[in-house]
Amino acid sequence: MKQRKKMNQNTFLLLITIVLFFLMYGIGCALFKDAGFAKTQNFLNLFVSNAGLIVIASGMTVVMITGGIDISVGSFVALACMMLAWMMERKGIDAVPAVLIVLATGIAFGFVQGFLVAYMDIQPFIVTLAGMFFGRGMTAIISKDMISITNETFMAWAKAKIYLPFGGYVNKKGVLIQPYIYPTVVIALLLVLAVFIMLKYTKFGRSLYATGGNEQSAMMLGLNVRKVKLKAYVLNGFLCGVGGILFCLNTLGGFVEQAKGFEMDAIASSVIGGTLLTGGVGNVFGTLFGVLIKATIEAFITFQGTLSSWWTRITIAALLCFFIVLQSILAMIKKGGKQD
Amino acid sequence: MKSGTLKNITSKRLFLPLFCLALVLLVNVITTPDFFAISVRDGVLYGYMIDIINRASELVILAIGMTLVVSASAGTDISVGAIMAVSAAVCCSVLTGGERAATELVAPLFAGFGAAILVGIIIGCFNGFLVARLNIQPMVATLIMFTAGRGIAQLITDGQITYVRVDSYKLLGSSFPGFPVPTPFIVAVFMVAITALILKRTALGMYIQSVGINRRASRLIGIKSVFIIFLTYAYCGLCSGMAGLIASSRIYSADANNIGLNMELDAILAVAIGGNSLGGGKFSLAGSVIGAYTIQALTTTLYAMHVSSDQVPVYKAVVVVIIVALQSPGFARWKKSLAKKKGSMQLEGKEAA
Numbered sequence: 001m002k003q004r005k006k007m008n009q010n011t012f013l014l015l016i017t018i019v020l021f022f023l024m025y026g027i028g029c030a031l032f033k034d035a036g037f038a039k040t041q042n043f044l045n046l047f048v049s050n051a052g053l054i055v056i057a058s059g060m061t062v063v064m065i066t067g068g069i070d071i072s073v074g075s076f077v078a079l080a081c082m083m084l085a086w087m088m089e090r091k092g093i094d095a096v097p098a099v100l101i102v103l104a105t106g107i108a109f110g111f112v113q114g115f116l117v118a119y120m121d122i123q124p125f126i127v128t129l130a131g132m133f134f135g136r137g138m139t140a141i142i143s144k145d146m147i148s149i150t151n152e153t154f155m156a157w158a159k160a161k162i163y164l165p166f167g168g169y170v171n172k173k174g175v176l177i178q179p180y181i182y183p184t185v186v187i188a189l190l191l192v193l194a195v196f197i198m199l200k201y202t203k204f205g206r207s208l209y210a211t212g213g214n215e216q217s218a219m220m221l222g223l224n225v226r227k228v229k230l231k232a233y234v235l236n237g238f239l240c241g242v243g244g245i246l247f248c249l250n251t252l253g254g255f256v257e258q259a260k261g262f263e264m265d266a267i268a269s270s271v272i273g274g275t276l277l278t279g280g281v282g283n284v285f286g287t288l289f290g291v292l293i294k295a296t297i298e299a300f301i302t303f304q305g306t307l308s309s310w311w312t313r314i315t316i317a318a319l320l321c322f323f324i325v326l327q328s329i330l331a332m333i334k335k336g337g338k339q340d
Numbered sequence: 341m342k343s344g345t346l347k348n349i350t351s352k353r354l355f356l357p358l359f360c361l362a363l364v365l366l367v368n369v370i371t372t373p374d375f376f377a378i379s380v381r382d383g384v385l386y387g388y389m390i391d392i393i394n395r396a397s398e399l400v401i402l403a404i405g406m407t408l409v410v411s412a413s414a415g416t417d418i419s420v421g422a423i424m425a426v427s428a429a430v431c432c433s434v435l436t437g438g439e440r441a442a443t444e445l446v447a448p449l450f451a452g453f454g455a456a457i458l459v460g461i462i463i464g465c466f467n468g469f470l471v472a473r474l475n476i477q478p479m480v481a482t483l484i485m486f487t488a489g490r491g492i493a494q495l496i497t498d499g500q501i502t503y504v505r506v507d508s509y510k511l512l513g514s515s516f517p518g519f520p521v522p523t524p525f526i527v528a529v530f531m532v533a534i535t536a537l538i539l540k541r542t543a544l545g546m547y548i549q550s551v552g553i554n555r556r557a558s559r560l561i562g563i564k565s566v567f568i569i570f571l572t573y574a575y576c577g578l579c580s581g582m583a584g585l586i587a588s589s590r591i592y593s594a595d596a597n598n599i600g601l602n603m604e605l606d607a608i609l610a611v612a613i614g615g616n617s618l619g620g621g622k623f624s625l626a627g628s629v630i631g632a633y634t635i636q637a638l639t640t641t642l643y644a645m646h647v648s649s650d651q652v653p654v655y656k657a658v659v660v661v662i663i664v665a666l667q668s669p670g671f672a673r674w675k676k677s678l679a680k681k682k683g684s685m686q687l688e689g690k691e692a693a
Contacts, residue, residue: 069479071479119670120665121669121670122664125415125416125479126660126664127661127664130658130660130664132657133605133654133656133657134658136650137652137657138654140654141651144650264483264486267483277477278477308495310495310499313488313490313491314488314492317487317491320483320484321470324476324480325470325474325476331475332475
C-alpha cells in the first residue's frame with residue numbers, strides 16, 4: 001500500500017504532463033484544423049524546431065536530479081552558435097573540428113561550474129548566474145555582429161532531410177508528400193534514450209538520484225557526493241555543447257541575443273515533466289513531454305498569427321509557476337501540512 | 341604583533357567592500373589623473389566621481405532590497421531588473437495615457453510614480469508569496485518574473501519605446517534647476533536613511549537576521565518567519581520599482597528591453613562585495629551600499645577602457661565568482677587544511693631538530 005502511494009506521488013506530475021500535452025495538441029487540432037495543425041509534418045516540426053532544447057533540457061534534468069540547477073544554458077547556446085559561426089566563417093576551420101571544439105568547450109564550461117558547485121560549496125544558482133553573464137559577454141567579445149553560416153559541410157548536415165515511410169499525403173497536384181525530419185531530431189532522441197538508460201540502469205544514474213534525494217544519507221552510504229555532482233555538471237556541459245550545435249543547425253547563425261530565455265525553457269520543460277526542484281526525482285521522458293508542451297504553445301501562437309511572441313514567454317512562465325506551486329503543495333501534503 | 345593588527349583590520353566587516361572600492365579608485369587615479377576633479381557646469385556638479393555617484397543610485401536602491409532578501413531567505417531575487425522594466429513601463433503608460441509618446445502629461449506625475457511603485461510592490465508580494473508561503477527556492481520563484489517580467493513590460497508598451505517628453509518627468513533622473521546635486525543621489529540617500537531607520541528603530545532588522553540564521557528556531561520563539569520573508573520580498577519589489585522609475589526618468593522613456601538589464605547580477609555582486617554572506621543571516625547595509633558604489637566604479641572604469649556594455653558582464657562574472665569563492669565553505673576548508681599541513685610541517689621540523 002505504501003509502495004503504491006509513493007508510486008503515485010512520483011508519477012502523478014508526469015501523468016498530468018502527458019495528459020496536458022495530448023489535450024493541448026487535441027485542442028490545437030480542433031481549432032486550427034484548416035490551417036494544417038493536425039498534419040503529421042506539423043507534429044514532426046515540434047521536434048525539428050526544438051531538437052536542441054530537447055538535449056539541453058535532458059542535461060538540465062540530470063543536474064536538477066542532483067538538486068542543482070543551471071541557468072547558464074541559454075548563454076552557452078548563444079556562445080556555441082557564435083563560436084561555430086566565427087570559427088567556420090571568419091577563421092576557415094572545417095565543420096568537424098569546429099564542432100569538436102564546441103563540445104570540448106561545453107565540457108570545460110561544465111567542469112568549471114561543477115567544480116565551483118561541488119568542491120567549493122557555492123550555491124549552484126550563483127555559479128550558473130555568473131556563468132550566464134560570462135557566456136553572453138564572451139559571445140559579444142567574439143563578435144558583436146551577426147554571423148551567418150555558409151560552410152558547405154555544415155549546410156549539408158543542416159539540410160539533410162530524412163523522409164519517413166509513413167504519414168504521407170497526396171496534395172492538390174496529386175504529388176505524394178512524405179513527412180520528413182532532420183538528423184538533429186534523431187540525435188536528440190537517441191541522446192534522450194541514452195540519458196534515460198544511464199539514469200535508470202547504471203550505477204552513476206542511481207548515485208545521481210541518491211545524491212539529490214538526500215545528500216547526507218548518500219554520503220553516509222559511501223558515495224562520493226562531490227564527484228557525482230561534478231560529473232553531473234560535466235555531463236550537462238557536454239549535452240549543452242551538443243544542444244548548442246543542434247540549435248545552430250536549425251538557426252544557421254550566431255548573434256549576441258540568441259537563445260535568450262532558453263534556460264527558462266529548459267528548466268520549465270524539466271519541471272513540467274515532473275522533475276522536482278528539490279532533487280531526487282525526475283525522468284527524461286517527462287522532460288521530453290515538457291519540451292513538446294512548450295513547442296505546442298509556440299505552434300499555437302504561430303498559427304493564431306496575431307499574438308505577440310512575448311506570449312510564449314509569459315505562458316511558459318505561467319505554466320512553470322503552476323507546476324512549481326503544484327509540486328510544493330504536494331510536498332506540503334507529504335510532510336503532513338507542517339510548515340517551518 | 342604587527343600581523344595581529346593586520347588580522348584585526350582585515351577581519352573587520354567593512355574591510356572587504358572598502359578594500360575593493362579603494363582598489364578600483366586607485367586603478368582609476370593611475371589611468372586618469374583628473375579622476376577626482378569636480379567642477380560645476382551649467383549649475384550642475386560635474387566629474388568622474390559625480391558620474392559614478394549619480395549612476396550608482398539605482399544600484400544602491402536595489403542593493404538595499406537585495407540585502408534584506410538575501411539575509412532573510414538565503415536566496416537572491418533575480419527578478420529586480422525585470423521589475424524595473426515593468427514599473428517603468430507602467431509609469432510611462434499612465435503618464436501618456438496609453439499613447440507611445442507624449443509631450444504633455446495626461447495623468448498627474450504622482451499618479452504615475454505611485455502606480456509604478458505599487459506594481460513593484462505587487463510583483464514583490466507575488467515573489468514573496470511563492471518563497472515564503474509555498475517554500476519554493478527563492479531563485480526559482482523569482483526566475484518566473486525574471487522571464488515573464490520583460491514580456492509583461494512589452495505587452496504594456498505594445499513592444500515599443502514609450503516616450504514622456506515632459507521636463508518635470510526628467511527631474512527625477514537629472515537634477516532640480518539651481519540645485520547642483522543630482523536627484524537620483526538624493527533619492528538613494530533618502531532610501532538608505534529610511535531603511536536604516538526602520539531597521540534600527542524597530543526590531544525588524546533583528547527579526548530578519550534571526551529568520552535568516554535559523555528559520556525554524558525563529559518561528560519557535562514567536563517570530564512570524566513566513567511574514568518576515570514575505571515582507572523582505574515586498575520591500576525588494578518596492579526598491580526595484582523605485583529604481584525603475586529613476587532609470588526611466590533618466591532616458592524619459594520606458595524601454596522594456598533595456599531598463600534594468602543585467603542589474604540583477606550587479607545587485608547580487610554589490611551584496612557579496614559588501615561582505616554579506618549569500619547564505620543568509622547577519623547583514624550590513626553599509627557594506628552593500630559601498631559594494632554598490634564599487635560596482636558602479638568598476639563599470640565606469642571598464643567603459644573608460646573601451647569595453648562595450650555587452651562585454652562588461654564577462655568581467656563582472658569573473659569578479660563575482662572570485663569573491664563568492666573566497667567566501668565559500670570550500671575555500672575555508674582548503675585554507676584550514678593548508679594551515680594544518682603547515683602546522684604539522686613545523687612540528688616535524690621541531691622533532692627533526
